Amino acid sequence: MERGSRIAVLMRDITKRFPGVVANDHINLTVYAGEIHALLGENGAGKSTLMNILYGLYQPDEGEIFIWGKKVKIRSPKDALKLGIGMVHQHFKLIDSLSVAENLALILREYKFLVPLNEIKRRVLELSKKYGLDIDPEAKIWQLSAGERQRIEILKVLIHGARILILDEPTTVLTPIEKEKLFKILRHMANEGHAILFITHKLEEVMELSDRVTVLRHGKVVATLETRSTNPRELAKLMIGRDILAPNEITTTSPKIVRERKIPVLEVRDLYVLNDKGFLSVKGVSFSVYPGEVFGIAGIAGHGQRELIEAILGLRKIQKGSVVLLGAEVTNSSPRHIMEKGVAYIPEDRIRTGVVPDLSVVENLILKNYWRKPFSGKLFLNMSLIDRWADDLISKYRIMTLDRKAPVKLLSGGNIQRVILARELSGNPRLIIASHPTYGLDIAATEQVHDLLIDQRNRGVAILLVSEDPEEILKLSDRIAVMFEGRFIGTSDADKISLEDIYLMMSGVRE
Amino acid sequence: MDVSWLIPPLHVAIQASTPLVLAALGEIYAERSGILNLGVEGMMLIGAITGFVITLTTGNPWLGMLMAAIAGALMAFIHAFASISLQANQIISGLALTMLGMGISGLVGKPFIGIPLRFTLRPIAIPLLSDIPLLGPVFFKQDAIVYLSYILSLAMWFLLYRTKPGICIRAVGENPAAADAIGVNVALVRYCCTIIGGLLAGLGGAYISVVYIHAWLENMTAGRGWIALALVIFAMWDPLRALPCSYLFGGIEALQYWLQRYGINPYLLGALPYLITILVLTLIGASESLRRRMAAPSALGKPYAREERTA
Amino acid sequence: MGISLRIERRAYAPLWLRIGIPLLSVLLSLMIAALMFHLEGIDPLTAYRIIFLSSFGSPKGLSYSVVKMIPLLLCGVGLILAFKANVWNIGAEGQIIVGAIAATWVALFLVPNAPSYVVIPLMFIMGFLAGGLWALIAGILRGKFNVNEVIVTLMMNHIASKITEYLIYGPWMGKTTWGFPESDPFSESAHLPLIPGTYIHYPTLIIAVIAALLSAVLLSYTKPGYEMKVLGLNPEAARYAGISYVRTIALVMFLSGGLAGIAGVGEVAGLHHRLRYPWAISSGYGYTAMLVAWLSRLNCLVAIPVSFLLGALLVGGDAIQISLNLSVNIVYIFNGLILLCLAGGEVLTRYRVRLRRE
DSSP states (O other): TTTOOOOOOOOOOOOOOOOOEEEEEEEEEETTTTTTEEEETTTSSHHHHHHHTTTTTOOOSSSEEEETEEEOOSSHHHHHHTEEEHHHOSSSOOOTTTTTHHHHHHTTTOOSSSHHHHHHHHHHHHHHHTTOOOOOOOOOOOGGGOOOOOOOOHHHHHTTTOOOOESSTTTTTTOHHHHHHHHHHHHHHTTTTTTEEEEOOOOOHHHHSSSSSEEEETTTTEEEEEEEGGOOOHHHHHHHHHHGOOGGGSOSSSOOOOOOOOSSSSSEEEEEEEEETTTEEEEEEEEEEOOOEEEEHHHOOSHHHHHHHEEEEEEEEEEEEEETTTTEEETTHHHHHHHHHTEEEEOOOOOIIOOOTTTTTHHHHEEEEEEEESTSSSSBHHHHHHHHHHHHHHHHHHHOOOOOTTGGGSSSSHHHHHHHHHHHHHOSSSSEEEETTTTOOHHHHHHHHHHHHHHHHHTEEEEEEEEEOOOHHHHHEEEEEEEETTTEHHHHHGOOOHHHHHHHHHHHHHH | OOOOGGGHHHHHHHHHHHHHHHHHHHHHHHTTTTTOOOTTHHHHHHHHHHHHHHHHHSHHHHHHHHHHHHHHHHHHHHHIIIISOOOOHHHHHHHHHHHHHHHHHHHHHGGGGGGGOOOOOOOOOOOGGSSSTHHHHSEEOOOHHHHHHHHHHHHHHHHHHHHHHHHHHHEEEEEOHHHHHHTHHHHHHHHHHHOOOOOOOHHHHHEEEEEEEOOOOOOTTTTTTHHHHHHHHHTTHHHHHHHHHHHHHHHHHHTTTGGGGGGGOOOHHHHHHHHHHHHHHHHHOOOOOHHHHHHHOOTTOOOOOOOOOOO | OOEEEEEEEEOOHHHHHHHHHHHHHHHHHHHHHHHHHHTTTOHHHHHHHHHHEEEEEEEEHHHHHHHHHHHHHHHHHHHHHHHHHHHOOHHHHHHHHHHHHHHIIIIISTTTTOOHHHHHHHHHHHHHHHHHHHHHHHHHHHHHHOOOHHHHHHHHHHHHHHHHHHHHHTTTTTTTTTSSOOOOOOOOSSSSOEEEEEEEOOHHHHHHHOOOOOHHHHHHBHHHHHHHHHHOOOHHHHTTOOOOOHHHHHHHHHHHHHHHHHHHHIIIIIISSSSSOOOHHHHTHHHHHHHHHHHHHTTTHHHHHHHHHHHHHHHHHHHHHSSSSSHHHHHHHHHHHHHHHHHHHHHHHEEEEEEEEO
């Protein structure tokens, strides 16, 4: 990109308010033709909102947008496409059972009735060759890998004649090889004069791919820099702000006693797991969790944590590697078998997997135990015993509900979490797996959850904690690992690592 | 070798199968868009009585056919409204319409039972083609509706696979959320396909009463609507395959009594289409690769509502 | 400054709605049916009076209503179990027929000369097994191969019909029936005892009521019942809880089909005393039972009065046919309307309309 290139995108003073929060606060952004510009920031910093404004999904409350020097109003994605702005989404909008050509026929407006597939195939091959996209127009989408599907999304955008591309977290689902291929394609497109914007939280990608980077925090632009003049640490500091520069403010709750290494409760050895789309999302993870310790896995959601947990619990198939629980091999065992060994699970998606919303509090509390004595005999459930036990739990865990018979879906988020905790912890587990346990909870509920977990830890229970919040991880854990792109990018004892380090690792910067 | 003795039974078999072809074609479109229509039997009955009554009173079989198609389409509209706009359970809605169809047709048809119809469609021989030995008289000396069924099978196949509307239909039936995001009007596509389903079912029903039997009897569709449902699966939701598959099933039914003289029990033979359908479904379900290629549209029977965007 | 209407999702459906919708559906259907009567030139009030009187107005009418209630209750309870587990058993018709075939086999071929206390229990057991196994096929196909049970059960209805036709036109055609397509009549010992003066075959009735009570207990107080509910409401949570998908679906289908099979035994051994044309035996009870299940809001105890009411409706339909020369089709229309209104009315439980001031 040479100086003096045309300005492709100029966003001036863009402000967007939502109830209770200013998502974009007088943001200024300039993108030149031939430039790859990174948009960096934490979750909630305002990156997606800004790009949605550029793409016409939202309207700014204040501010102006200039495309190629002309002032414009972008009222809808249609307008954006007309202006030559194309967005490549994280979630591909492709119909699996149709072919590439057919998917394109669907979105190209010029084909109103007849669909000359051969012509479309020709256009696909042409563009594919020009930009090195490597796409077979006849392939059915379900046969293709994540990288190939993404390239089709890029093709969709190019075939509309887009000169400005927006990519939202493009490398989340890619293998390293696909990532390299994508970067090559983007670089090629930039050299051809396209302007490229990509949203990311991964610092190494920013360094590798972008020409310039804009850092957002709390809806404001913190800085716009030439990439070659900065480094990951500086970017991380800008992303998070001065708050983290005092790592000792966070007091960890782990007693600093020397713990003898006992036999691990959980051992995970070189685990490989696929995600729902069939792509590898856990790529060789190994660790152990000992009794009386909290092992915290920090990481932005989507780097394989969910698949890792589900694999350990027997809810997802393990492709390679093994899981050993209390000395016994449980790789690919049934969930009930694993639970019977004393494993408790606090799922991240409370309503969908944690409870049965239409059933009552009581019926949800016995979900894991209903088949055990004394809760049931050969056929019958011992209702009076169950009711008493449920009442006991309701008071012990302070679940606020009108009635034990009330359907769980009527409860607040915090109370639903209490139901789950009551259910899981009352079984005297040896291992607790807690996945984003305080997500969406208020301060009081969060405190309660933390206290419960620490209490269990002090009783000798092993705890595997997964969280997106590095402060929570640092506060509760004895040992910490950071998960990035399916692997542990770094592990450490809690007292030997700083919050800053965790943030950096979560953004992909290796030590 | 003189095979002219084959011609009459085969000719009849084609006629007997044509209502199946029409109903199946319509249901294929409905299911391809994701709507399960269990009301086919009821819609065929409504079509049958409407076609009969109109033809009898006006003397014009074409008008009868047209009104029958419209009647079927109206019933299908009710199903579409319930299933799409009200997001009702499609199984219940479809069965309810079958009951309604049976009831209304029985009620309206009571005074017409047993009255023979003199106005009907006569076979038209297509020049040249009808002279082909065996195939000619069987396929090309039929009435206009049979010819329509040939054309429709081809046209609907072409529409489904080679045109934009067809791709939209298939997209909506497989992944309505993605289709919606692309900008396809999911509800409109589903409404159209369901109504087409009812239209053709009504036409098929009218064919039975006006042409094939030219009389009205209660419940004269005799389960053809259910066979059409099985057909759609057997033809794997492909309009072109619907034609030969319909002839197979319809032929079995039409010829079951004629085959009796060869020792084949007509009733067990009659159970065969249903059994075959179950087997086909099991095979598809059991095989991973078949499921990918030939399974039912993924969104079949599931109501679609756009998820609210959280700002 | 205006008022706007917004449609929002509901969090849950309040009780008044849950009761109100079925009631409203029935009312709406009554009104539409009244309109149809009117169009046919009949005074709706007269028609409704005849319906009411014929089914409720006399002990005879009440007894007829109970007779019709029996298969409706049995099948209805079976369907409630299935629907609770989110398994769509559309095959009750076929399961009734298969139960009837089994009873016929027992009565005519297995133990033709045995005394009542042998034949009758045996008929019920075999009928239950036959219906249960017939439904189990669909259940296993769904459990193991994820095959859509709606289509399979539907197909199996027709297969059951054809098998019956094969039997009554073929090997089982009665030697004493002068070529009519039916089996030989059952001997006296295979006739179910009736309440004197009525046609009510009370053993089946007792079984039906007990089945309803037991099913209610099953769902609320037993392990399998709990598993069915969880599986029907949240299959993911069910998997986590270790509930076996295949086993639960198989059990539910077996029970559902078995109950319908018993209904078939009742019809054939209590009323017809022979195997006849399939529709004559099942008479659409399998489909009407869906109405029972839905109107009862999937509650086994409520199904008892609901099945009685629907039985009364069917009796009324017969009565209109005779006295007003109207066809029984009115009943089909009525049933269809109620189902349609119920299905469409569900939307009210999921969404509400809110008035907003702008």
